[in-house]
Amino acid sequence: MSRLKLWRLAALGLLAGLAATLLWGLGALERLEGLSWDVRAKLLARPGPASGQVAVIVVDQASLDWVSAQFQLSWPWPRQVHEAVVAFCRRAGAKAVAFDILFTEPSNLAGDDEALAQALRQGPPTALAGVIGQRLGPDLTPPPWVVARWPAASGLSQWSATAAPEVMARRGLLPVAELGRAAALVGNVAHQPDADQIVRRAEMFRLWDGRLVPSLPLAALLAGGEAGALGLTPGRLSLGRRVVAIDDQARAVLNYRGGPGAHQRLSAARVIRAEMQLREGAPPDVDPKLLAGRYVLVGYSAPGLMDLRVSPLAAAHPGVEIQATALDNLLSGDFINPAPPWLWALLTLAMGPLAALAGGLGGRAWQTVLAGCLLTPLPAVVGLAGYAAGAWLPVAGPTLAALGGLAAAAVHNYATEGRQKRFIRAAFRHYLSPAVIDQLMADPSRLRLGGQRRELSIFFSDLQGFTSISEGLEPQELTTLLNDYLSAMTDIILDEGGTLDKYEGDAIIAFWNAPLDQPDHAARACRAALRCQAELARLRPEFRRRVGQDLFMRVGINSGPVVVGNMGSRERFDYTVLGDAANLASRLEGANKAFGAYLMVSEETWRRTEGAFAGRELGLIRVVGRAQPVRVFEPLAMAAGPVGPTMAAFAQALAALRQGDLPGAAERFAALAPDDPPAAAYARHCQQFLAAGQGWDGVWILGEK
Template structure:
């Protein structure tokens, strides 16, 4: 990434760079006496800067000792070439035993049918070919690398192997490669491989284990040396080294997950392969029969240990003893040059331990069934699952905890409840409460109770939810939207226009199971819960349908669209509270006129009623603006003495 930034800032180069600039990089490697230079880039498309740009780069390739060009070999979508291009240099050397290997069932099942080659201007006499395609294991992790891929009957070495072979060829060495079951003989070196020709890599550490330099520093060094200046990197650093060029910037999409890092540059997989070759330190896969036998034995012993030890501390000891064994076996095997599949052993032991625990605690199933049946009407399944994992949270009693409380009521419910017959009234209420209740549960809320048409719910209990305020605001907005969707249908069906007001507040309350031993309810008590109810009623003074306290609004982090509504005191509470009206989910725009409202509100708080009133009167469709405009007129006629900007409510709503 630093090189990309340098190219843009110092050279005015956007990505992709002109290929001519890589010539300086190759010349620097030649100046330093590198053994070979391998590019982990397949230049399949002509340069954006024209054919001359490719020709300049190709000329630099031609004068580079032991240059390794990348090609990509794979399936139907790998590239345009279905056969080795006529007149293109053949890979070197020829693999002895390749024809026998190609007749194996595994080789036939993994035939490579397409390849991507560089543009012709870059294919120079004397270069070597290195394959850069590879496949991860079943879990998406790159533990192994193919030492070669076969395309059109030709074995093409991997980039790492090709870098070494190119140096040997340039030095005049006659290297032979012989392919045998489970082994690849490269000169006097013997590398263990699987049936697909892959070697298990011994990673030496995280990214950066091998010395690396940014492309920018190397290119700058060559340009300075040409002008007689001091280089950023001493070219002697590359003496007798194998040089690889590749990408590590996240945006260039050549990062791979490996056993030691989730983000590992693909080019360093090739350098690891070469390092293993030079040090003869590839890993051998453990015999499958031995893996199966040891895994089954460990699973059996761990299961027996838990079954015999029925006490909780005995189960903990069994987990502590048996779970690390596959990990230790993997570490010991790694030190001995053997790859032991840790995940297989860990999975088997864990399943055995958990299975035995389930058997031991089968009697607890009745308790869990009770929890599920008792709470399925109040909580979503995700929260219930967490409760099942820790039933002790349901002991009779309570605790002090910060919750966000939701209180809602249907506007003018008493008026139309008197008009509807009982059957239609109950039908309407059941539909309404079901729709709203499901949304609350889906957002992780606890559905405390229905009080006629009122809904009481809360978040952050019985299971902790760090984002409880945001969950509650989201649920409130979604409830209002669902109600808007169903309003016309219910009006036609039941003859009632249903609108609801919602109040939200966040604060410390007492929460727990309250009641007798035989009959109890998980609920909340406290001033914070009462305030949520008061805020629901306070909507009436402003003509709004959703009001949240300042404590709730601040807890959401300001991610919701909305506006500050007022500072008010409610009946039964002397302490003023700031209130807000959420109007949209995170990422949704807020209405433009909110800015005028907020300016007017600040003027109102500053006792500038004459300036605030015209701004409020602009929003003729907004009940809150109309309420403020009326209050401005009242205060202008009778200025309040010692007014502190607080709107005092005298009714519960």
């Protein structure tokens, strides 16, 4: 991937991340984030309370029916019925009791309030419910008897300076004074669910007339004497050594233990009946030990009493059990800790560029889809891991940023793919076969523009004596002849998967193994050369008729490392090769003259063909620009086969020459000379050295390029 593309994708992804962050900051993702939180809670909420110190007594439908049948009493019950609940908790040794039931109106029955007040004074310490807010209640200021029971908190004035308006109360609906004075504390049961009406957080307190009003769970903890000193700092509520993460509305994120029934739960009817049995000396239906040392919350679960809430785990979650969850979180100190806003923003911002880079890395549609399949669930996985560790990490924002980044990558790839394909077709249509162009367009990543070092097989060809032939032709005749010849040869080269480098007059330069990988590039080059020679032989009579003489083509092929790529100016360039291996291929084409041959390949090319062709070794040559001699070969046929007698005799003559038997070699070559131009060339060369009285090691010194 180019650096420019990296920057483009990163910039597009950053824009997607910024957009997602902005939506999160404006609250547009709050509902989606809440729903993702609900899924996490459903998957990972641990069954059972963490502290084991909380129990719930519920006024369920069975309790309403039993009291109605037993005492002919309907709801609301007389206070003396609740007195039985308090008495049973006292008998059981409960740590504290909290009523999630409002006693805001005096009882119509004589002595009824006094009976419950007497029970409250006898213990255990009890917190009663009040509604402290901005709209409900006749009290504009808290009466002295309730203020005296509310705790002091260090840092309250500093914290309240940055508190949200929702935490500031203006009115209160309090228990009747007789009961309130008998209770240890009054706790607030007003709550503010999330915008979608799902209770994911619990308020720890509200502020009324400059005083901290604890929530009912916090009031229960205070009544039990385990809260410790209260302190407030930005984002934190300290309860002795316990620390609770709160927002500017004094809300903490609930760590749900499960749906309804997650805590020790007793029906109010069973508790009342058990207390009556104990007073009569009968064995109770409920063992008081179940509540020993526990915090007990008393509230409703009967649908008709309208205290069913929506929680992440249930569509009808009794409010008292949600209060129990908050109390259990306070006792165990394991409220969920929301990640700070800067971390939410960072994770959302980072996901955009990450997704865009991953989606645009390959540039192909399936790679973008694969990146999407891998990256889109990543925020959810991180969110689940955070939940397991007790932290709320963002999911909706990073997921949206990831989708935006992937979409940006897809659009970028789509927009650049067409331009890239047009470039490939325009740049390569003149020197690549249509099949190779189609492969490049299907996978442009296989093309690396610019200089690249690769192992190639390079093909150089030239027509023998074409300069003199061209001098006798009219321009139109010459052009037509060249076009016919070059077209026929080029078709074969392209058919073998070759890349046409250029034409230089009648010369053809081509190569294999670029821009696409071709492991058999040497064999392709040799096969193309043999096919070109066969095609020229077929066309030779027609060309003889047109120019008056036969046309012969010399070909040189070498394999080795070169630099290949688009080279030239920004507007005009050639896809060409540079390097010593290419120069040697050119030298081999010219070296054919010395041997009277028409196809010569280097030892490296011959070795790479792995015996795929019939041929022979021509000998050793030393060309301009190379100090060491090069062993060269002549492919003769498409398929390897038995060596004929002429080729066997040529090999024997060459072996005699290398063994120092110059006269014997000369004699052997001379015997082959009439029918074999390379043997005739060797015979003449041997005679020249014999006539001069010199030895010859068989290395041809070629001074021409």
